[in-house]
């Protein structure tokens with residue numbers, strides 16, 4: 001490692017190996033780089049055993065990149081450094097010691113889908129009306145409680161006297177019990193239980209404190225209370241803790257990230273050395289200026305100065321399009337030009353957007369333009385039906401204590417086992433306090449199911465047979481045998497549709513993934529593979545060696561950098577979202593969105609393109625949006641392309657009117673059959689019978705509350721927060737809202 005590749009404050013941060021260190025600095029200033037160099041320095045210059053070092057970061061992708069950089073620098077012994085995410089750190093610890101908390105160490109990890117299924121079942125069992133109390137609401141409440149390290153008992157104490165909270169407390173308790181019965185943990189549990197383990201078992205804590213004498217945390221601004229507590233406990237003995245972060249990039253408040261962790265750091269560790277980095281090495285001056293101008297609109301932030309020696313660079317391209325399709329077309333063309341005329345590669349380009357749904361249009365245009373691309377997020381590979389089915393087979397073979405997994409596949413492919421039979425098995429399992437799978441095993445003894453047990457028997461025998469082969473055959477062979485015996489692929493082949501074909505390809509991909517796992521691991525096990533899969537965050541679908549454009553949400557882009565960045569859908573209502581604009585604490589929510597904009601802008605090294613559309617279909621509704629306030633916060637000198645007011649001819653109602661006139665002129669004699677186009681007639685402003693705050697009913701969307709009314713020239717624009725359909729903005733004369 002050459003320390004002279006670092007600037008002065010970076011050097012100081014690397015050399016300060018002992019005691020707590022807080023590095024607070026803006027985007028692209030080399031925070032992550034400091035951490036990798038520090039690791040190399042500890043080993044090479046300080047003679048620290050790699051075994052005693054741990055580096056924690058936020059996404060698997062970031063951990064992978066960090067691992068690579070460390071491997072390059074350190075060489076021998078680097079594999080014993082723990083370079084991981086919070087979640088995988090906890091999985092590793094819990095796999096070893098969770099039996100001390102009464103779980104079996106081969107626990108299953110539930111993803112969001114599993115959680116939902118479990119919650120649905122639970123609410124049904126508790127007779128809770130999901131029309132009034134949504135499962136999402138319970139899951140969110142439970143998740144935030146866990147982030148704050150509040151367990152079911154404490155939650156119940158705090159809830160006393162509050163009807164909804166008391167209900168949540170009941171559900172929380174039952175939910176935890178159901179998880180425990182299935183020997184399963186959800187993602188938040190991973191952190192929660194590790195902290196609990198450390199707090200209740202001095203021996204385990206001491207073991208890990210001794211092991212991890214040097215701890216580093218990247219993206220510290222996004223840690224929540226539970227994660228902070230985890231780090232604080234781990235570093236409690238040696239106090240060699242170095243955290244790096246940027247308060248302007250804190251974008252996970254909705255997941256409980258706690259900005260006070262930065263402020264509290266100095267409180268918990270009063271001896272902490274604080275280091276600031278001020279030189280940005282990533283972006284051009286124009287990009288940096290734009291980022292700074294935007295973030296300057298947030299109040300109560302720590303003012304930071306960032307400079308760059310990278311030169312002014314290109315201006316920021318700005319384009320406002322008519323529709324999302326036009327926008328996608330432009331991005332496709334521009335990328336093609338960058339690749340064919342300017343010598344960039346596809347992987348130098350990234351399209352960033354606020355919501356996953358925006359990816360579809362880009363995908364369509366990229367397919368026709370022959371642009372290789374990869375969508376990060378959206379339908380995660382592991383969330384696809386066929387992959388989940390096969391994984392549930394593997395889970396059942398590995399650990400049939402997961403009822404959800406067993407129930408998912410008991411009839412897939414169809415075995416002619418009826419719903420009534422399954423319900424009876426379930427009832428029996430509950431009555432006997434056994435797992436669903438164990439109940440299947442003794443199906444013959446369940447009096448109410450009669451002959452149906454004959455259909456269950458082969459399934460149980462099959463699982464037992466596969467189990468007995470564990471360790472004898474490779475995992476690939478195991479998976480292939482599952483596919484063969486169940487006839488899963490055969491059934492798809494028989495279907496013969498394109499969709500079935502795509503599913504078979506995905507299954508092939510799963511087999512490759514199992515093979516890759518077996519190759520990489522010294523001691524591959526089925527549990528090990530399932531554990532790895534459970535932790536794959538969306539971002540992991542990125543493979544570095546391939547050359548493709550990356551499409552992802554702004555949240556997933558944190559910590560990454562690209563030569564060319566396209567920020568798409570920069571419209572008020574989309575980004576910042578209506579949810580934030582309409583929220584009760586809009587000021588705060590919009591500040592969080594603005595930090596997200598800052599993250600987006602600062603991903604760009606050389607070229608930044610910002611675009612938006614005047615009209616956009618969102619969940620089947622056309623919305624007419626203004627240019628995002630975040631774009632308007634950038635001074636016009638930095639932008640190539642002006643922000644124009646839309647011309648009146650371009651307005652949708654005017655267009656519709658003209659179209660109607662046109663049609664009328666063409667078919668003068670068909671006038672009787674002429675029907676008014678949808679957007680026609682807005683010139684007549686109707687008198688409103690409702691006001692902000694009123695409850696209203698819409699024919700399609702049902703009931704909701706009026707959140708805002710804006711008087712336009714021709715019509716009122718009404719924003720309604722529908723109980724089920726979410727927030728919609730609509731013209732009063734079309735919406736025909738009725739006050740209720």
Ligand SMILES: Nc1ncnc2c1ncn2[C@@H]1O[C@H](COP(=O)(O)OP(=O)(O)OP(=O)(O)O)[C@@H](O)[C@H]1O
Pocket residue numbers: 005006007010025026027028029030031032033034246249280281282558559560561602
């Ligand atoms: N002293 C330096 N000399 C040369 N290049 C540097 C130096 N410091 C950082 N860089 C480069 O600048 C870029 C940004 O660095 P890095 O990703 O570490 O920044 P960061 O502060 O972690 O950014 P973010 O806040 O976005 O996570 C990287 O390409 C890195 O290699």
Ligand SMILES: [Mg+2]
Pocket residue numbers: 031032033218559
């Ligand atoms: Mg970083």
